[in-house]
Amino acid sequence: MYHFPAGPSHAYQAHRQFFLCSEHGSSAAYITHASGFTAQVTYKDHLQYFLYGAMIYMALKEWESALHLLRIVISCPVANTVSKIMVEAYKKWLLVSLLAKGKVISTPEMVNPHVMKVYRSLVLPYVSLADAFENDDTEILMAEVDIGRAIWLADNNMGLVLQVVHEHRKSVVVKLGSTFSAVAIADIAQRIASNPVPSTEVETSISSMVISGLDSTLLHSSSNHKPTMLHFHAGGESNSFGEEHVAFLLDSERRLLMTLAGNLDQSNHDLELSSEHLQFLRRAKNASDLSSGKFGMKFKDDVSSWDVDEDIMSGLH
Secondary structure: OOOOOOOOOOHHHHHOOOOOOOOOOOHHHOOOOOOOOOOOOOHHHHHHHHHHHHHHHHHOOOHHHHHHHHHHHHOOOOOOOOOHHHHHHHHHHHHHHHHHHOOOOOOOOOOOHHHHHHHHHHOHHHHHHHHHHHOOOHHHHHHHHHHOHHHHHHOOOHHHHHHHHHHHHHHHHHHHHOOOOEEEHHHHHHHHOOOOOOHHHHHHHHHHHHHOOOOEEEEOOOOOOOOOEEEEOOHHHOOOOOHHHHHHHHHHHHHHHHHHHHHHHHHHHHOOOOHHHHHHHHHHHHHHHHHOOOOHHHHHHHHOOOOOOHHHHHHHO
16 A cells, blocks of 8 residues: 545646546555545554554465554554454464564553553453463463453454464474474473373474474384484574475476576577487488498498398489
8 A cells, every 4th residue: 555545635636637548656646536446445444454464474474474464553642542453463463473483562652641541451361371471481381272262263363362372382382492402302392281182292383493494303113112202403403494495496496407408409499409300411411421421332332232122222322
């Protein structure tokens, strides 16, 4: 969104009307109420535009861009109270800030303190969830998730809440890496969940962390008596790219090589350097050499031993 359509009351609108077929330096010249290309933009339209844009960035996991658009919504000027759209944006603001920064970031300075009190009073379950995340209390965090399950579902924020839980587990694993060089999956399970969690579920969760860029490696033992270990990389062994990113780079290189090979084939064809054309030239040269008797007496002696039709051989003399 680059501009809002100007209303008909503007002075320049009354005195300078451009034809629609004219060349316009900006779309603001013809997207007006008078041209009929736009309707009245309301306060609600403005808020929904940025809220929906933030939700698109959330789906793409571009958390910084989502925070930028949510910041616009929650900091819109209000008279006495906030709208429901702004409250929904603040709920997502709390969750996305945990995913992007690992903590609740400070709100924009232009937000009135009174408005902030209204926000927090209307989203208390989200505030409690964020507090448990920041305090690194796994037991309270999971309790808040279970207690507020109906709220997350009603607000269509269950997906974000589950990602917050996953991010908290990842932060716990990262902190273990600062103390240990390797940790058994069973030990990690005890730290990331208050209730017993199957090792297979924890291993699946950690595998997704490794794929997404966690600086570690899962080591599976061939013996059933030895547990699966998570080995943390040393400073010099760090892998700056996740497996998904490496796979993407490899696929991109493969496509480039396929394009290059196709271009080479086309160039060879255009320059008459293709294998088919070279074979044709070789056959033509052999035929010319044969017809000119270039091979001398040895060629003539060998001709009688060829098993070919006489009418074909007659053309060689």
